Each structure stands twice: as C-alpha cells, then as structure tokens.
Amino acid sequence: MAKPPLPVEALIDRYGPHLNYVPPGGWRDESRHPAQKLVKTHCCFCGQQCGIQLKVRDNQVIGFEPWEEFPFNRGMLCPKGVKRYLQNNHPDRLLDPLLRTETGFRTATWDEALDFTASRLREVQERYGKDAVAIYGGASLTTEKSYLLGKFARVALGTRHIDYNGRLCMVSAGVAYKLAFGVDRSPIPWSDIPKAQVLLIAGSNVAECSPITTDYVWRCRDNGGKLIIIDPRMTPITRNADLYLPVRPGMDVVLLMSLLHVILREGLEDREFIKKYTTGFEQVAESVKQYDPKRAADLTGVPPESIEKAARWFGEAERAIALHARGIEHQSKGVENCSAIINLCLATGNIGREGAGCAMITGQGNGQGGREHGQKCDQLPGQRQIDDPAARAHVAKVWGIAPEEIPQAGLSAQEIMNAIHAGEIKALFSMCFNPMVSLPNSDFTREALDKLEFFGVVDFFLSETAQHADVVLAGSLQEEDEGVVANVEGRVLHIQKAVDPPGNARVDWEIYCDLARRLGKEKFFPYHSSREIFDELREASRGGHADYYGITYEKIDRQLGVFWPCPSLDHPGTPRLFEDMKSMHADGKFRFVLTPYRESGDPVNEDFPVYLTTGRVVSQYLSGTQTRRIGALVDQYPEPRIEIHPRLAGQHGIKEGDWVTVTSRRAEITLRAMVVRTIRPDTVFIPYHWSGQRSANKLTHRTLDPRSKIPEFKVSACRIKKAENPPDWAYNETVNKT
C-alpha cells in the first residue's frame, strides 16, 4: 500500500534532492535589489539555536547577516547556519498537497487532501481501533507545534501512540537526568563552561555537531582549564585535549565507573555534599570497586595511567564540568552511561555552582523544547508523566476533557515502527521525521512502511520517507511561522516569522486544526495564531517541572531568551538549576544511580570482528532532508566515507579512496575509504545523513535501551573488505544543479 508509486530514481528526478547554490535573483542581485528587512531569529538546525538575522525581500529569504548582540553565539555560525537561507525558495519545495496515484503523485486541493486524510484515519480507527493509528513528530518543530501534535494525537484521534524523532537523540540523557535530578534539562547555562577548571567531554563531536560550543571549550582552555576527551575517534576538538581517552565503543560506562573508582580510592569525593544532599551513594561506591584502572584498561582500551590522571584532575578540581552527547547516549546502556557521568559530578559535589555540573549537548533544533510538552509517548505538557493522576487532571482541565479521556502511554518511535511491521499499527501520520534515513536497520523500516494501510505526511520537501506516503501535506519551513524553541541550555527563544509559506503550502498548526475539524473535534482546536497556542501551553505547563507560565514572546525578546522554569510573569527565569542544592524529586535529594555494564545488542565476534559507529559531519544535519539540498554544504562533504585506521586498512589491503564493502548482520553497503590515524584500529565510522545504498542505517540494529528506548546507533558489529567494483550508486548518480 505504501510502497513508492514510482522507482525512487524517478521520484528524485522530480522532487529532489536537487542542489540549490544561488540566492533568489543570483549572486549579484542584492546590490541592485537590497533586502527590505532583517529578521532577528534563530538557525533552523541544531540545538545550539544560534541567533541569526535573515535578509528578506519580496517574501523571500535572500541571505543572512550575523546577529552579534545575541549572547549565546554572538554572531558565530557554522557552515549550515551560513547557508541555511538557501532552503528557502528551493526548487524542490512542495507548493501543494500531493496525492499518490498509480503513476506517481498529483497535486490536490487542500479540501481534497484533508478530506482524504481525515476519512482514511477514521476508517482505520473504526475498523481496527483507535490505537491502530500512530503519530510521529519531530524535534525540529517549534514547541507550539510539538504541544499541539501531542494534543492532536490524544484529543482529536484518541490514540496513545505518539512519539517523535527526539527518541533518536536525547532520551537516554533525559531518563538519567530525571532519575538523578527529577528533571530533564541541562543544569548549567553555557556561560559556565569557560569557568570550569576541568572539562570532561564524553562521546561528543563538539566541533562538527555543535560547532558554536567549540568557542566555549576553547575559552575554558584559555582560562587554564584542562580538557579531557573520551571518544573512539579524535574529532577536531581533540587537537587541544590535555588528555585523550580512546574508549572502545560501548565501554564508556566501565571507563566512567573506573574514574569514580580512582576518585573514591584517593578520597577525592566531597563527603559533606554526598551526606547532606544525596542518596544511593553507598551502593554506587560498592559497584565501582570492581573496576580498578588495570581491569578497566583491559576492557576499554584506555591506559590505566590515563584513567588515573583523568580521575585525579576531575576529583581535585574545585569546579569541573562534564559534557556528553550521542556517543554515550546512543547505546543500549545509554541511560547507564549518562548516570555514570552524573554520579561522577555528584560524588565530587559538582552541581548547583558556577562552573560546575554536567550537561547533555542536545542535538536537534528544538531537542529540548520539543520534548517537554507532550509529543513524547509517556509525557504530558510541562514534562509531566502521563501516568500521574494529578498531571492528567491538570492537563485534562486545560484541554476541556475528562482525565480518563487522555490515553495512557503509547509506544516509542522504534517500537511504533516494529508494531507497524508486525501489522498491529495500520496507519501512520508523520511530520518532521525521516525514519527511512534516521531509524536503524532501514530495510526493516522500508518493509514496515510498505505494510501501512494509510500513510500521511506533512513535509516541505519530499523526503525519502514521504516517497512512501499516500498523501503529502505541504507544510512550512521554520522561517514561515512564529513560535518558541528551547536551546541546549533550556533557554526559551522566539522564532520570528520571516516570510509566508510559498504557493499553497501552509503553516503546520493550521493543518492539524483543519484535520481536527474534519474529525469532529473542532472545539478543542480553535486557534488563530501561534500565540494562542503558546498561551494555552503556558497554562498546560503551569506547575510542571518545565514551567513556561511566566514566559511570553515579549519577555523573550526583551531578555534575549528566558530559561525555564519560569513560574510567574515577574520571574526572570532559571539559568542554573539546583543553586539551592535541592533536586526536583519530592525529597529534594540528588540520587546516585547504579550503572551495571551490559553487552551491546550487536556484539563483535569472529564473523563480525570490527566495531561500527555512526555520527555526523559538520556540513550536514540529521537525515539531510534540508542540508542535502544546499549545494555548498553537499560540495563540502558530498558522500559518506568510511573512516578506517591504517592498521586495519593494511590488514585488508585497503588504501585511501578504495571502495570498501561493510557488512553487518543486517545488510552491506559499499563506500570509499578514508584512511585516518584518528580512529581506533578496531572501529570504523560512517556518517549517517544519506539514504538508500549509502545509508549507514542499513547496517545498524534495532536494539533499544530498555528505559530510554534509544536505538544503539553507536555500537554495531561489522566486517570489512576491499570491494572489487564500485557500487551501483557510483555509476548511476546524477547530480542536478540549479
């Protein structure tokens, strides 16, 4: 049913990705036709949410100007930010709704497309039950859209299955922070980073995935701070590391426990802090006894003396900060890895003070805000738990329904795809999510999508996933609507509308409202503006941990961002959490959490002896729906390459630029080798931004962390060999330049 209606090549020929190189009117046009206005807003890509000014003329974004007054990035931008304006006025842009036909897609009127969507959703629910429909959302949506999507699922459709692509991003850290602190937010503002005496960075390619943070790291170093990097690869920030710990993939938790082992052995813990403010220390202290540095060295591949040194530096510092990202979170023990980082900070009393603490480096644009207000399968607005009766009562009142009408927790993102594959979920309505590229084991994902009885998508480009849809509703880009997002620090920011959606494309929240009307739920979706949705969200979040009640668009503009929680209109916001040394648990204590080691869900063995790990490059963003359409960014890194250490390459007779076939327990792909001494010899790395035969996620596996449900992208097993011939895609590739 949901197979692509045409060969993928034909769809790409019609809908892209094509490469856009030049602004509207050409490179020289701006001098003749200058911008009419500069719109102060934020980059549409990662969780840094850098301030940027978009140049606008005649309802088109024609360029950018740095925004130096915005305090987080002070004008700095990575190449994605510099070129982000080229996603606007893109030739691939969907300007009308599309309905699939026998021979491809045809444009449709909104009435036709929305009537069709609503009737198919209703038919599936009538036939198979409410939970036969699932919703996918995304963490690039504004918080208003995320909130409304959660309400749409629960109120308009009555399904319990709504989850989002943040499930592939932040959730391990989120669970660990909730366990330890009772709240899912980085406890520190980024301005704390340069003040730390020791900065430990675990599993984060800062320079490529959150480039602006590099300046904070270098300023820490300028101030005399020591930099410790834990990563199987030397990524660009390692060039200035004082200590580099090349951990074996999947062994992070052992390394981190060994650091705590040394800290406790040397008596470097903060006993007063532990006694007064924490619980659970004794069990954790007992659990790390087994990991002396020698044993840890054997397991992790990090020398014992490096472990000793890192532990001493971290333990002896008056102010230490630990930053972490997907490297430790994308594991079947992602929660344990994050908890082990938090345990280190709690044991040394590094929390609630300037220049001290831990932080997750949120990846997606609204990775923080998008997970606070109800598009997660187990949460209601304000970061409330969906199984908490008081939370249900509060939100039900705001929504004007009975608490029992709110469905209970549903399945997480990968579990929804599994249930589709198993025939349990029959219809999917998705926006801002490209699972064909971003979920693990993409052959499985394709099989699942092919089984759907109805698949509706809201998107601005025809992504690899939208190619499978029955109906594609032409939605809006970030710069085409107003709303808020929360950046990596929990700082709530105001996205300004710069232009209207082009053609017949529409603002996303209007699409849900029109669908809700067709589903007979009009009275619950009476909005005329993003501001009205935000005002309802403020009420819905009120009293929750992520309390937005005191935040207004005007206050954000005035303060250049407001850190939540912000419980009242006269409250300035909360840049640093826990300054009163109280967690958000009922007892106010910080909790140590046990972090037992478990083997990867895809262990290396004789047949698959090499670790495969995946990640990003600086010029591409996530599944590439936007960035694979921007010429300069594609030119910078045109195709995925497999990074291999010369020692491993030599064993297989592989030289720089050779074609290499990588085989996992699921599939094989063939890519060019990039032979580098900057990766462990037992590990290969492939960036994941591409689709089809170039997709790293054909190789990855669907093992989930049991609590966070994050897939284990960072640890797979594979074997490699030199390919005899180039892959088909290398012959067929046609790049269309505009």
Add this chain to the structure above:
Amino acid sequence: MFGYEFYVDPSRCIGCQSCINACAECETHRGTPMIHVDFLDRTNTIATVPFVCMHCEDPTCAKVCPADAIKKTEDGVVQSSLKPRCIACSNCVLACPFGIPKMMTELEQMMKCDMCYDRTSEGKRPMCATVCPSQALAYVPREQIERLRREKPTNTFFFGKQKVTTKVFMMIPPEQDALSVDVVDYMWEEKA
C-alpha cells in the same frame, strides 16, 4: 573599526569551513570565497588551518606585480588587483609567501581577501571572523586578545632571509610541544 585587529589562531581551527561559506556571502564578491582552509594531512592529523590575507606592510604581491595593479589602503589593507591594470600574469600568486592570492581566470583578474573592506568601513566585523565558531579567526581589540587568550600574537615572519611584517596577527603557542596524533599511542593493549 578603530582599535580592532585581525587575529588568526590555527590551534583553534576545527576545519568546519564556516569562514569559506561566509566569505562567499560578502557583497563585493558574493558567490566566490576569498579565503581557504587547509586540511594539512587528514590521514595523519585533525589539524586544519584557515588562511586569510595577512596584509603585509610591504606586500610581496605588490612588489612583484609588473602592472602595478595591487594597492594598499592608508589603513594597511592590501586590496585585490585593480581590474583595469591587472594582466592576470599570476606573479603575485607565485610570490606571496602565505599563498593567498587567487587567479580568477574567468575574470582575468587576481582577487584576494580584502579584510571585508566594505564591512569594516561600515563598522561591521569581517564576515569570516564574525561567524567563526571556534574564533580561530577573530577581529577584536588587542587588549582583549591579550587578556583572554592563552596563545600570544605575533606579526613577524621569516621566510628564508625575507622578514615579513603583517597587519594580521598569528597566535602562537605559549610553549612549543609536539602532539602525537596516532590513536594507538594513547591506547592500552596487552603487549605480547
């Protein structure tokens, strides 16, 4: 911008090429970047270096120009070649000790970084130094760089017997130290 100077710190560079992309957005030469980033030897190192024009006090490029097409402004900015004069001979490209000038064959003219003359004359910082996420390229007052940075600035270079003094400063390490860049050197392995 009075009191502001341009500083290049290769040790901060992360090779992201934001500077190149931003340079290509500058109004006077939009679409054509004037600076570049060297990936020194990707097999053996993650080190990268951004190159802007160093704007020499006594520019070699101008000295070797047979058409007298390369001029320096009063405030020390060495400009792209003057289009009516430039004969596209590439002498400057060959002679520059830093490897900066580019021959634009389609324009039959040498073009190079002019330190965003259009922007700095309006009180804006150069595009590359504004966006640089690692601040390997920085346009700030001298006092600020000396107070905040651990590396120290210099603008005197020796190329064989040629001493070159530049308007742009290069940040150099407080003490020299060799950096090994093979992961194996940092690993623990049971020695057989």
